[in-house]
Amino acid sequence: MKPFTTLHGLVAPLDRANVDTDAIIPKQFLKSIKRSGFGPYAFDEWRYLDRGEPGMDCSNRPKNPDFVLNQARYQGASVLLARENFGCGSSREHAPWALEDYGFRAIIAPSFADIFFNNCFKNGVLPIVLAAGVVERLFAEAAAQEGYRLAIDLTAQTVTTPAGEVIPFEVDAERKHRLLNGLDDISLTLQHTDTIKAYEARRKLAAPWLFV
Amino acid sequence: MTPRTLYDKLWDDHVVHQEANGTALLYIDRHLVHEVTSPQAFEGLKLSGRKLWQAKTVLATPDHNVPTRDREAGIVDPVSRTQVETLDANCVEFGLNEFRMDDSRQGIVHVIGPEQGFTLPGVTLVCGDSHTSTHGAFAALAFGIGTSEVEHVLATQCLWQKKAKAMQVKVDGDLPTGVTAKDIALAVIGRIGTAGGTGYAIEFAGAAIRALSMEGRMTLCNMAIEAGARAGMVAADEKTIAYVEGRPQAPTGADWESAVAYWRTLHSDAGAAFDAVVELDASAIAPQVTWGTSPEMVVPVTDRVPDPAEAPNAVKKSDWERALAYMGLIAHTPISEIAVDKVFIGSCTNSRIEDLWAAAEVVGVLARSGRKVAANVKLAMVVPGSGLVKAQAEAEGLDKIFRDAGFEWRDPGCSMCLAMNADRLEPGERCASTSNRNFEGRQGQGGRTHLVSPAMAAAAAMYGHFVDIREVLQ
Numbered sequence: 255m256k257p258f259t260t261l262h263g264l265v266a267p268l269d270r271a272n273v274d275t276d277a278i279i280p281k282q283f284l285k286s287i288k289r290s291g292f293g294p295y296a297f298d299e300w301r302y303l304d305r306g307e308p309g310m311d312c313s314n315r316p317k318n319p320d321f322v323l324n325q326a327r328y329q330g331a332s333v334l335l336a337r338e339n340f341g342c343g344s345s346r347e348h349a350p351w352a353l354e355d356y357g358f359r360a361i362i363a364p365s366f367a368d369i370f371f372n373n374c375f376k377n378g379v380l381p382i383v384l385a386a387g388v389v390e391r392l393f394a395e396a397a398a399q400e401g402y403r404l405a406i407d408l409t410a411q412t413v414t415t416p417a418g419e420v421i422p423f424e425v426d427a428e429r430k431h432r433l434l435n436g437l438d439d440i441s442l443t444l445q446h447t448d449t450i451k452a453y454e455a456r457r458k459l460a461a462p463w464l465f466v
Numbered sequence: 467m468t469p470r471t472l473y474d475k476l477w478d479d480h481v482v483h484q485e486a487n488g489t490a491l492l493y494i495d496r497h498l499v500h501e502v503t504s505p506q507a508f509e510g511l512k513l514s515g516r517k518l519w520q521a522k523t524v525l526a527t528p529d530h531n532v533p534t535r536d537r538e539a540g541i542v543d544p545v546s547r548t549q550v551e552t553l554d555a556n557c558v559e560f561g562l563n564e565f566r567m568d569d570s571r572q573g574i575v576h577v578i579g580p581e582q583g584f585t586l587p588g589v590t591l592v593c594g595d596s597h598t599s600t601h602g603a604f605a606a607l608a609f610g611i612g613t614s615e616v617e618h619v620l621a622t623q624c625l626w627q628k629k630a631k632a633m634q635v636k637v638d639g640d641l642p643t644g645v646t647a648k649d650i651a652l653a654v655i656g657r658i659g660t661a662g663g664t665g666y667a668i669e670f671a672g673a674a675i676r677a678l679s680m681e682g683r684m685t686l687c688n689m690a691i692e693a694g695a696r697a698g699m700v701a702a703d704e705k706t707i708a709y710v711e712g713r714p715q716a717p718t719g720a721d722w723e724s725a726v727a728y729w730r731t732l733h734s735d736a737g738a739a740f741d742a743v744v745e746l747d748a749s750a751i752a753p754q755v756t757w758g759t760s761p762e763m764v765v766p767v768t769d770r771v772p773d774p775a776e777a778p779n780a781v782k783k784s785d786w787e788r789a790l791a792y793m794g795l796i797a798h799t800p801i802s803e804i805a806v807d808k809v810f811i812g813s814c815t816n817s818r819i820e821d822l823w824a825a826a827e828v829v830g831v832l833a834r835s836g837r838k839v840a841a842n843v844k845l846a847m848v849v850p851g852s853g854l855v856k857a858q859a860e861a862e863g864l865d866k867i868f869r870d871a872g873f874e875w876r877d878p879g880c881s882m883c884l885a886m887n888a889d890r891l892e893p894g895e896r897c898a899s900t901s902n903r904n905f906e907g908r909q910g911q912g913g914r915t916h917l918v919s920p921a922m923a924a925a926a927a928m929y930g931h932f933v934d935i936r937e938v939l940q
């Protein structure tokens with residue numbers, strides 16, 4: 255996993271609530287057995303006018319001019335500004351894979367769906383929860399100023415606006431540590447192998463039917 | 467001792483290691499695997515040279531991509547086929563128990579787990595699928611995970627988790643005739659919203675929940691995720707125990723006795739504290755129909771399509787406007803005047819035998835008065851949740867009732883719940899569906915989904931538009 259430390263990124267505002275993972279990456283792309291290459295199909299149904307199929311070359315597909323990510327001013331965005339309950343619906347990890355592959359490293363919203371939120375941390379994407387009022391203000395600023403960028407510092411847990419306003423955010427200490435260092439969960443867990451084995455031994459006595 | 471909730475008990479019994487910051491390493495007893503969210507996990511294991519912790523805790527089956535007819539011909543779409551073949555190969559390589567596409571026990575993961583007694587009360591159960599909440603019906607702690615976590619569970623039998631808050635959804639009173647667990651689920655979501663349960667584990671309690679069959683409880687817990695809660699659960703009682711008894715993977719002999727004794731403790735203690743409580747009166751719930759592109763956009767069948775001008779706030783107003791435009795609906799239209807093009811009875815929400823009974827009953831009643839699937843309905847399909855459900859339904863003659871009325875009777879799988887196989891809506895087509903998500907494009911790009919119960923879907927097929935099932939069954 256790519257570590258995440260700081261980011262000074264162009265902001266793309268996606269102004270709808272309850273954006274679900276089906277919208278982030280439609281199901282036909284879930285047929286891939288790979289982890290990469292989903293970026294060109296992120297938000298496929300909103301982004302293109304034709305029907306996307308896995309393996310398609312997206313460079314010549316007709317783009318939906320009304321979709322925000324297709325606007326020239328948001329090309330190269332790495333911070334996604336979103337509304338409440340972002341990432342609801344299906345548990346597909348393909349959603350953060352697609353966002354990451356597209357180029358987003360941070361997502362700011364007033365709230366996220368649980369599974370999606372969790373999946374982001376495992377893929378080097380930082381989901382940041384800010385108060386609804388603050389998010390509202392960022393939406394207004396991003397719309398008003400072309401080339402609007404935010405500076406995100408994970409160590410300091412701050413988002414800084416172009417005007418120099420510093421907005422603090424919360425992040426779980428353990429997740430922060432893993433993200434800062436790009437650590438893989440499994441190797442950390444396997445350091446607890448003896449504890450897991452001891453738990454199993456206890457549990458086998460109490461509930462032997464669980465161990466078939 | 468302080469009284470504990472069911473969630474507390476399940477949690478406490480599975481903590482392997484507790485970090486000071488509240489994160490716990492939780493032991494996972496059961497893991498369901500399907501073809502869509504597992505290939506990258508197996509690949510990860512192979513790349514790192516890691517072994518499986520315990521192969522026997524895993525049950526695998528292909529469900530999302532499988533065709534629902536002409537199965538002998540195999541999977542036509544090469545991409546889907548590769549995914550299913552990849553699962554088969556991974557299960558062989560890692561020594562996992564898999565019900566392959568041609569196995570009579572194959573089906574939707576959330577249907578076969580309980581059916582096999584793989585899902586047991588008191589277990590922690592995960593699957594790379596958000597509707598894993600279904601299994602909470604057995605007083606189990608069951609939740610969906612992402613692919614990295616699938617890999618993590620395969621390699622360590624554990625997951626890092628933070629305990630959620632506890633919400634009790636208490637439903638008392640008697641459900642009216644024709645009103646089902648699906649309607650309770652939709653009514654709850656309509657009340658608390660699709661993010662209302664975010665950060666919570668929901669326990670469904672109250673007389674109306676105790677009165678539900680195990681199938682009904684599964685339907686309800688299945689939809690907990692649509693309310694934002696990763697886990698939904700119901701306390702164990704005699705129905706739970708009776709359902710599990712004699713299933714292929716259920717404990718036997720002395721193990722059975724001690725298991726049952728433990729299972730009887732799986733309920734919230736009197737006086738246990740919840741972080742939130744929501745109360746509903748079952749007798750006031752009418753059959754529900756969603757009108758928009760989120761499960762919270764739901765009204766009773768007797769109602770009308772709402773007017774965005776009456777939305778509670780500006781964000782909702784624009785959501786409603788967008789939803790109505792996508793759904794091709796006009797505010798104030800009576801729900802009963804909405805005509806449907808397709809009908810889908812299936813999915814992990816409503817494809818168990820009881821769901822098929824409910825649908826077949828409606829079809830049977832209407833067929834006796836000479837009705838068939840309405841002329842404007844292009845396709846009405848019934849997709850049983852598993853090969854065993856299908857076999858039982860056929861043994862009871864349900865397939866004949868459906869077929870005679872003009873329904874298609876298919877092979878088990880996810881099918882048009884998410885349209886990863888050939889079953890899908892065409893742009894603009896409107897569907898009465900017993901599945902769980904009405905998101906844009908969920909059942910096919912441009913498709914318009916209305917979520918309903920199996921009885922309501924069956925009636926919509928026979929009339930060609932939504933009808934109040936309570937009047938049909940009178």
Ligand code: SF4
Pocket residue numbers: 529530574575576595597813814815879880883884901902
């Ligand atoms: S039936 Fe639908 S919701 Fe259930 S597992 Fe399959 S795709 Fe997911």
